[in-house]
Amino acid sequence: MNKYLLYPGCSLESSAKAYAESLNAILEPLDIQLEEIEDWNCCGATEYLGINLIPAYSLIARNLALAVKQMDGAHTLVAPCSACYLNLAKADHYMQERPALGTKVNEALAAGGLEYKPGTLDVRHLLDVLIYDVGLDAIKKKVTRPLSGLKVAPYMGCMLPRPDYKHRWSDHEHPTELEDLLRVLGADVIDYPLTTSCCGGHMTQIGPETAFELICRLVAGADERGAHLMATVCPMCQLNLDAYQGEMNGYFGTDYHMPILFFTQLMGLAFGKDPDELGIGTELVSSRQALMHIGVEVPAAPEPTARRKKEEGLPMPSRLLRNGHKHEKEAVR
Amino acid sequence: MTENFEPTIIGFTCNWCSYRAADLAGTARMKYAPNVRLIRLMCSGRLDPTFVLRALSSGADGVMITGCHPGECHYIEQNYKALRRYLLLKRVLKGLGIEPERVKLIWASAAEGAKFASETTAFVEEIRKLGPLNWGKARDQLPVISEPIQREEVAA
């Protein structure tokens, strides 16, 4: 059993409870053990960095320092929230890039009897661990209720594939990891060019008009392409798209009804888990109707048809890089 | 003592990049610390670590090794060999009880006269901070310099 350290982040205790529940439900079938960091604190989201530099990084680094104490052979710190993931990874990265910052942060940590040597931990997002450690093959083996017939828009958001200090993802703009995972679960993944567009972040709180515009782009884009629901990997994305969808509809006079589920909830469903176990039903835009597509009887999965099959006209260039690699990431390595 | 200490430094340059950088610094009349005396080699790959030890044992307080940037060596890749020897040499110096910082490797292209000048001045200051080279017993342990200085006898 692979042991990882877990930094759950504040949302998983509150607005993203469903993420926590569904994550718990899939751990056992996938044979992963997550050990929560004791007494972790908030990472400061995108707020603290804009007020004070050293306190902001010290706040983040306290978690890294606490995690090191619990390492015991585990090197990976997993964060399910993209914002938390980025903050933790960023602190680790910048403490190395600017040693002066590292020294100051450690001076502050020393006031609490703590210390963090940058580079000690491998900070990774949950999706990264599931795709690259557990692997799509292992996940596929656990699928008992393929999601065939369910049209899903894969939504990766911003802070996961960008800035991507350690080159963990296939691409900054159109990464295919979430898409690949959903396909393994049997879902009909729609072509969703907005997969890494922004959900508005904290703008729902401070500049709602800006946020509504961004939410609308995402929801409208998924709706136009026939998605039954959107799969997310981040509590903030889920909150913005789900909880503010109603207000957004009011603002624009639209009537979108786009359920937003965590990818772990979809994994749980595909693994045959009970919706209750996965926190399904806690979303404000109900997914009941969408899930009816996989509800009763699972039809035989039709072969996915090529997205742009062309019999005539000029040939399309292959999406593979010229050196035969699928991703920039592999090409660089 | 270190306040007034003027270090003496031997600098090795390669014929194609760093010596030309020094030439350029001259042509452009850039001023830098006068403590470094240069030796021209064809390539930094020619640098035998013995040269460095000889310089340090003959009275130099520091040694500056310069060459073309990685990937720009006029002999294709010999500067990488200089780099490897340099890293090894630092370990040897440490073993001898000499501060490894007394030897520094600097890449400078033929166009980088300004870099050559500023790096030289910076290195002189670093050596000034370290103070005069104090060999202590280390000089006796030097196995590499077997040949005694002969010319003294000629003159004597």
Add this chain to the structure above:
Amino acid sequence: MPQMTDERVRAGLMREEDLSLLHEVSMKTAGVSRLEMCIQCGTCGGSCPAAADMDHTPRMLFAMLRAGMREEVLRSNTPWICVSCYHCVVRCPQEVHIADVMYTLKSMAIRAKLYQDSTAPHFSQTFVGMVETFGRGFELGLASRHYLRYFPLRLPGMAPMGFGMITKGRMPLAPRKIKHMTQLKAILKRAKHLELTS
């Protein structure tokens, strides 16, 4: 000699000391900002999902930093509109750490008390206040304080959402507090001291 009127300053005839502005921002940014490398190509302004709401595109802001237009930069709403999506960061051909520069500009604007609309700074400060008190975020507390002050008119529209969140158990009514609050406070106290002295 003509007088240095405000208009002249704005027209680009700067006082000499302001030419250090770019360097100051660069030094206050985490990591290596590479701000001086900007070639004004506009990749950032083109990439920004929220550019329409900004008074200056990030690119213009960087040009203004070069020109030493301290007040104008710190009054700009651009850093506050930035949603930290990092599109500009990964696309920037000069690898400028744009998002981190935005954080720096926010903190400088707060300190200089120059940004006019206090909604965003207040939200950040309220959020940070919660974290400094409890060690964890507290959405309900944050939301109630912030919305009551800045968006009272939004509240009716949001009521169903808030109600839904609470009834579905997604918004706890009481904050959670970490165990070693004293330790966290000590760390932050030292960090703030270091911030002021550096």
Add this chain to the structure above:
Amino acid sequence: MSEKKLERVGVYVCHCGTNIAGTVDVVSLAKWAEEKLKHLGVVVAREYKFMCSSLGQELIEKDIKELGLTRVVVAACSPHLHEKTFRTAAKNAGLNPYLVELASIREQVSWVHTDKAVATEKAKAVVAGAVSRVIENKALEEIKVPINPNTLIVGGGIAGIQAALEIANAGFHVYLVEREPSIGGHMAQFDKTFPTLDCAACILTPRMVEAGTHPNITLLTWSEVVNVSGYVGSFHVTVKKKARFVNEELCTGCAICQEKCPKKVIDDVFEAGLGYRKAIYTPFAQAVPKFPVLDKENCTYFIKGTCKACEKFCPTQAIDFNQQDQYVDLDVGNIILATGYDLFDARRVSNYGYGRLPNVFTNLEFERLSNAAGPTSGNIVLRDGKTTPKSVGIIHCVGSRDKNFNNYCSVICCMQGLKFAHLVHERTGATVYNFYIDMRTAYKAYDEFYQRVLEEGTLFVRGKVAEVTDAARYEHEKGKLIIQVEDTLIGKQRRIPVDMVILSSGLQPRHDAKAVGKQFGISCSTDGWFTEKHPKLDPVATMTEGIYIAGCAQGPKDIPSSVAQGAAASARVLDKILQKEVALEPIKASIDHDKCSGCRICNGLCPFNAIAFIEDDQVSDINPALCQGCGTCVAACPAGAISGTGFSDEQIMAQIDGLLFRNLLPVEA
């Protein structure tokens, strides 16, 4: 104690007007050298206003003759300036030129220091170093090697063709090796050439034909160099002639085989993936040579064992399924590498959507699209093969000037982008946008072309495009490609819907440039282009004697510059050929076989493959003609068996001591 006879050394201090004398006390320096370095053998030290003048040189020559000097030190400027001058002077006076050393007290002393006392002290050290060193200098003789008049040119693009024709027309033989089935290179793929818009084929084809029929040119197409050995004057090269499965003696180039071949293949090379060819093909109608190539991977006969349509219909029985790869050995005196460039893979800029969005095209695709001989007969249409675009966006700097990809400017893209704008405008009447960071239209008649395109109504937007997307936000964007960009001249983000996007993909070094460089013993810059000997004054020579570079292999450039470099390289080769023999600097390493333990440590260190192991004697040996004198092996030999002339251990050790005044005064034991 030592009976070693002292050398007779003369020291000459140059004032260089006030250049040196203004900062260094030259009079006391000369006096000091004469007195304090007497024990090293200094018999005379003089100072003079300009040592490099003929009077200064005569002074030295006179002393050599009259005082019987055996060594000379000139304290003056950098050896890179006047070493040759003073060596020649010594030679004139009967002294071996390699017994002269320059002490650089101008570039390294007077020009970079200000305090006269300090500068004079440093000058003394530099002179003492040079005197100590020169004593250890050995008389050396230049090495002369004959030049084989044949030349190898690798790469049959326009640069290689130009070089081949120049040399062939001068009456010397050229082997022109080309990897593809035909010569012509990238230029053969283009439609029009900027800024004059002549048709590329019209100006290139005659040159190709001339190269193909020239009695002094041997074409080796569908071939690659697999081995190179030797040195300037006598290189031995092995070329692999890949099997064409077509007997060149019998084939008439009638093209019936291509017509009858049932197998259609997407042509990724010549047609940039936009068109088709057959399994047996010539890449284009005007190909030189005219013989087709049978592509084994796609041939139905080779895959399934049946078909042979080409063989059946060939009127001259030229198809030969049993043909094997051939290896041809060539002896040449000089080599020109004109291996060209690869196009940057636009898929890597994923925000521009190439490979994902059908109507995003690369520049090379567009060249084929607009080419009358291309897959659409020159009709500029969308990927459906029929719709004419009503609006087109041309994006500059794709993969260039970008630290995420290639850091450098690809030089040709601005002009190419303007050319495309003109062609689109002329043939479709569509609205054309050009998105640029900086418009770079230097060189003759280029900016005038920019003016012309402006006049035609092309819309220029200054801003690097952020993304190309099909995610419409508004009704008028539906079904279009939306180009999102900051128009930096108005400081606003714009979303411009167009039907077609053309990416000006940059130029980058051939994927195998590094390996090819290693094969020929030349280096690549950090960006991967072949490194020239001097960026300004010697742009087509390399650090390896006898190897020249031309065209885009040396860096991005347009057709006129490529042609100029091809001609320049050929002039350098002709110069070598006409000299009949070449003198090599005698700065070489050599191995003392008595000391060599045969450990072979040095064998792998030499980048020029100059060191070989002699099995019979169990020792290593250095080929002096291949050795470039870097000295890495000298420094590495654990037995001290390798010595380097001109830069021997003795010389360098002595110079160290001299610089540190260690040998100045006797030290009591």
